Amino acid sequence: MKKNTGPKKMDDIARLAGVSKPTVSRALQDSPLVSDETKQRILEIARRHGYVVNRSAQNLRRQRTDTIAVVIDFPHLPENRLSDPFHFELLANIANALAVRQQDVLLCSEQSAHQGGFEHMLANKGVDGIILLGQAGRHEEFRALAKAGVPFVVWGAHRADASYCILGSDNPLGGRLVAQRFRSLKRKRAMFLGPRGHLEIEQRHRGFAEAWGTAVEELEVPDLSFVASRTAMLNRLDSGKAAPDAVFAGSDTMAMGALSALRERGIAVPEDCSVCGYDDSPAAVHHAPALTTVRQDTRLAGAILVERLMQIIQGTPAAPVLLPTDLVVRGT
Amino acid sequence: MKKNTGPKKMDDIARLAGVSKPTVSRALQDSPLVSDETKQRILEIARRHGYVVNRSAQNLRRQRTDTIAVVIDFPHLPENRLSDPFHFELLANIANALAVRQQDVLLCSEQSAHQGGFEHMLANKGVDGIILLGQAGRHEEFRALAKAGVPFVVWGAHRADASYCILGSDNPLGGRLVAQRFRSLKRKRAMFLGPRGHLEIEQRHRGFAEAWGTAVEELEVPDLSFVASRTAMLNRLDSGKAAPDAVFAGSDTMAMGALSALRERGIAVPEDCSVCGYDDSPAAVHHAPALTTVRQDTRLAGAILVERLMQIIQGTPAAPVLLPTDLVVRGT
DNA sequence: ACAGTCTTTGCAATCGATTTCAAAAAAAGC
DNA sequence: GCTTTTTTTGAAATCGATTGCAAAGACTGT
Numbered sequence: 001m002k003k004n005t006g007p008k009k010m011d012d013i014a015r016l017a018g019v020s021k022p023t024v025s026r027a028l029q030d031s032p033l034v035s036d037e038t039k040q041r042i043l044e045i046a047r048r049h050g051y052v053v054n055r056s057a058q059n060l061r062r063q064r065t066d067t068i069a070v071v072i073d074f075p076h077l078p079e080n081r082l083s084d085p086f087h088f089e090l091l092a093n094i095a096n097a098l099a100v101r102q103q104d105v106l107l108c109s110e111q112s113a114h115q116g117g118f119e120h121m122l123a124n125k126g127v128d129g130i131i132l133l134g135q136a137g138r139h140e141e142f143r144a145l146a147k148a149g150v151p152f153v154v155w156g157a158h159r160a161d162a163s164y165c166i167l168g169s170d171n172p173l174g175g176r177l178v179a180q181r182f183r184s185l186k187r188k189r190a191m192f193l194g195p196r197g198h199l200e201i202e203q204r205h206r207g208f209a210e211a212w213g214t215a216v217e218e219l220e221v222p223d224l225s226f227v228a229s230r231t232a233m234l235n236r237l238d239s240g241k242a243a244p245d246a247v248f249a250g251s252d253t254m255a256m257g258a259l260s261a262l263r264e265r266g267i268a269v270p271e272d273c274s275v276c277g278y279d280d281s282p283a284a285v286h287h288a289p290a291l292t293t294v295r296q297d298t299r300l301a302g303a304i305l306v307e308r309l310m311q312i313i314q315g316t317p318a319a320p321v322l323l324p325t326d327l328v329v330r331g332t
Numbered sequence: 333m334k335k336n337t338g339p340k341k342m343d344d345i346a347r348l349a350g351v352s353k354p355t356v357s358r359a360l361q362d363s364p365l366v367s368d369e370t371k372q373r374i375l376e377i378a379r380r381h382g383y384v385v386n387r388s389a390q391n392l393r394r395q396r397t398d399t400i401a402v403v404i405d406f407p408h409l410p411e412n413r414l415s416d417p418f419h420f421e422l423l424a425n426i427a428n429a430l431a432v433r434q435q436d437v438l439l440c441s442e443q444s445a446h447q448g449g450f451e452h453m454l455a456n457k458g459v460d461g462i463i464l465l466g467q468a469g470r471h472e473e474f475r476a477l478a479k480a481g482v483p484f485v486v487w488g489a490h491r492a493d494a495s496y497c498i499l500g501s502d503n504p505l506g507g508r509l510v511a512q513r514f515r516s517l518k519r520k521r522a523m524f525l526g527p528r529g530h531l532e533i534e535q536r537h538r539g540f541a542e543a544w545g546t547a548v549e550e551l552e553v554p555d556l557s558f559v560a561s562r563t564a565m566l567n568r569l570d571s572g573k574a575a576p577d578a579v580f581a582g583s584d585t586m587a588m589g590a591l592s593a594l595r596e597r598g599i600a601v602p603e604d605c606s607v608c609g610y611d612d613s614p615a616a617v618h619h620a621p622a623l624t625t626v627r628q629d630t631r632l633a634g635a636i637l638v639e640r641l642m643q644i645i646q647g648t649p650a651a652p653v654l655l656p657t658d659l660v661v662r663g664t
Numbered sequence: 665a666c667a668g669t670c671t672t673t674g675c676a677a678t679c680g681a682t683t684t685c686a687a688a689a690a691a692a693g694c
Numbered sequence: 695g696c697t698t699t700t701t702t703t704g705a706a707a708t709c710g711a712t713t714g715c716a717a718a719g720a721c722t723g724t
Contacts, residue, residue, distance in 0.1 A: 007455055009680060009681085010680065010681060011680085011681095019703075019704085020703070020704045020705080021680090021681080021682090021704085022682075022683075022703075022704060022705085023702085023703060023704075025681070025682060025683085026682090026683095026703095029682090033701085033702070033703085034702075034703085035701080035702060035703095038702080038703090050451070050452065052448060052452040052455050052456040053455075053456070053680085053681070054392075054455050054458075054679090054680050054681065055455060055456055055457060055458030055681095056388060056391035056392040056397065056458050056679080056680075056681090057392050057679070057680030057681035057682090057709090058680080058681055058682080059388035059391070059392075059458065059681090059709095060386075060388040060389050060391075060392050060679090060680080060681075060682095060708095060709050060710065060711085061680080061681050061682045061683085061708075061709050062681090062682065062683095062709085063709070065388065067438075070439075085417055085420070085614070085615075088417070088420040095439055095441060096441070099441055099443070099444045104438055104440070104444075104457065105438065105439040105440075106399075106436055106437065106438055106439070107402075107427060107437040107438070107439045108436070108437075109427060109428070109431055111431070112431050112436075116384065119382070120382065120384040123339055123384050123385075123386050123387060124384040124385070124387055125387060125436065126386075126387030126388050126391065226618050253618075256618050257618075259620070260618070260620065263620060282417070283417075283615050283618075286558050286585075286588050286589075286592065286615075287619075287620075288591075288592065288595060288619075288620055341710060341711085342710065342711060343710085343711095351673075351674085352673070352674045352675080353674085353710090353711080353712090354673075354674060354675085354712075354713075355672085355673060355674075357711070357712060357713085358672095358673095358712090358713095361712090364671095365671085365672070365673085366672075366673085367671080367672060367673095370672080370673090385710085385711070386709090386710050386711065387711095388709080388710075388711090389679090389709070389710035389711035389712090390710080390711055390712080391679095391711090392678095392679050392680065392681085392709090392710080392711075392712095393678075393679050393710080393711050393712045393713085394679085394711090394712065394713095395679070
């Protein structure tokens with residue numbers, strides 16, 4: 001003798017419409033197995049009673065959740081290690097692209113995704129696939145993932161031996177473009193600014209150094225943050241060595257840190273020193289002076305990441321993609 | 333005669349351990365109903381075989397998903413209506429707070445959440461509760477939601493007649509703090525910059541105007557973007573009227589837009605004109621000159637939002653909370 | 665040794681949908 | 695009118711866990 005236990009179930013709708021549960025299920029899926037007349041009646045009743053299919057039950061029965069995990073390196077706030085605004089931009093674009101395909105987004109931090117391991121995320125988190133933002137030296141882990149048949153794509157740096165689908169901008173090209181620009185400005189003392197061990201940034205560095213030809217000074221910073229770059233640059237400027245007249249930073253955030261230091265030490269940009277960033281993050285254009293930078297098309301990136309992942313989920317393997325980049329010349 | 337169909341099920345583990353399925357389930361939940369010896373054995377076997385409980389099945393059986401929807405107004409990229417970096421900051425903090433409580437985050441855009449209606453999100457998206465970032469004039473809708481018993485909390489502006497749990501910073505206080513500062517700087521021609529119809533921003537405006545006393549010029553902008561503010565301010569400066577000597581913008585992004593315009597028209601900040609923003613978004617401190625702004629503590633906000641939501645899910649109603657704000661004086 | 669407790673365990677029901685398969689109803693063919 | 699085909703429908707199995715309840719086993723006390 002149980003009563004309306006909260007929201008309506010499919011059985012309730014079936015009863016109200018005078019049909020069976022399977023028929024309701026089919027009607028809601030717009031299946032051709034149900035006559036148009038019945039379909040309309042059921043849909044109307046379902047609508048009136050505010051019925052929606054229970055996602056948990058649906059997920060269990062179809063072995064599929066229409067949900068994609070996006071793994072992003074969220075900041076541990078105490079450490080103030082902010083993930084770059086660029087990642088937010090990318091996330092937003094991925095979310096949009098997924099929404100278009102009626103997929104939901106499960107947002108996972110590195111840590112939460114990692115405990116238990118990526119290979120169990122499908123069952124454990126109830127997702128159909130994974131988008132990983134930034135590979136951060138877990139190449140081997142990803143190879144294993146791919147071998148295990150987990151559907152995933154990675155945003156990160158290209159590498160020849162990738163057995164999985166990795167998408168990233170053409171970092172070496174980006175570096176070369178910057179070198180070209182500095183050369184055309186007749187700069188002499190080029191510096192690259194960025195942390196070690198970050199594959200994407202190292203590729204930018206390499207492309208830059210090779211195209212520049214003569215020696216490039218390397219200023220190493222501990223992480224990708226504004227403060228770290230600013231501090232490193234201040235120290236460098238105070239060292240007594242001749243200041244650089246062209247600085248290429250591995251990301252916009254770092255470029256802004258460097259700019260802040262240069263300004264503080266009275267070095268005029270762009271007169272005495274040119275500065276280039278990477279990403280074309282939203283802040284770049286708002287910055288004063290507006291930042292010259294290498295653009296990464298996050299909209300395109302999001303769309304392709306999603307498209308490839310869907311393809312992989314459907315069983316077709318997808319090859320890595322290299323996105324074109326271009327230099328956006330602004331005020332630095 | 334079926335064989336290992338992919339990943340192991342709980343029954344498989346039970347068989348391997350020589351126990352029944354319920355016992356495995358209990359062991360995995362560390363239930364006291366299972367002897368320690370058996371528990372250890374089962375855990376070990378599960379670990380060795382890489383078994384993880386199937387989330388979909390678990391969700392269905394316990395009527396609970398341990399997943400929270402966070403609804404954020406993502407940019408439709410074509411329109412370039414970027415949601416403020418402040419929201420990202422808040423999102424990151426919410427995600428962290430949820431992770432601590434072992435809750436997963438389902439990221440929803442306004443649109444995707446809205447089709448079908450918030451009231452059906454629980455069943456439809458399979459979440460236990462909702463965190464809404466920004467109320468954007470949907471007060472009535474939220475009242476209905478609350479009445480329907482949907483567990484949710486809102487980040488937004490306070491209002492006396494809220495029947496739901498809303499959390500926000502003390503906007504009027506923020507406005508007053510800015511007015512005080514401008515007064516102590518002996519400013520004369522105060523201006524408020526922001527869009528109409530945005531409750532939080534209107535509260536900031538009101539607090540500011542009331543504390544300022546004499547007339548406050550209002551410069552209206554169509555949206556919260558950098559460009560809109562910049563454009564509006566440029567037009568205003570070119571109008572021939574006397575330029576303001578103190579500008580309070582409804583958000584940091586808008587403040588930066590205004591600053592860009594002031595600089596372009598040769599008005600020195602902070603010499604000729606003071607500027608205050610709101611949010612203390614990450615960019616504020618990186619800006620040149622560093623932005624004076626009203627701080628909103630996103631870390632605290634995230635923690636409290638989550639705490640209250642959990643409380644509501646467990647059946648205890650939660651009252652609105654007003655977060656303290658303070659003025660961070662920097663270079664503008 | 666026997667009734668009474670307490671600890672472990674397993675059977676079977678359940679969560680709410682989807683899908684296979686067979687049956688009923690309707691339409692078509694001759 | 696009676697078979698054959700096609701269109702609609704529903705009964706029952708299934709997805710993979712969790713949990714109420716009953717029962718088996720281990721312990722206690724007398």
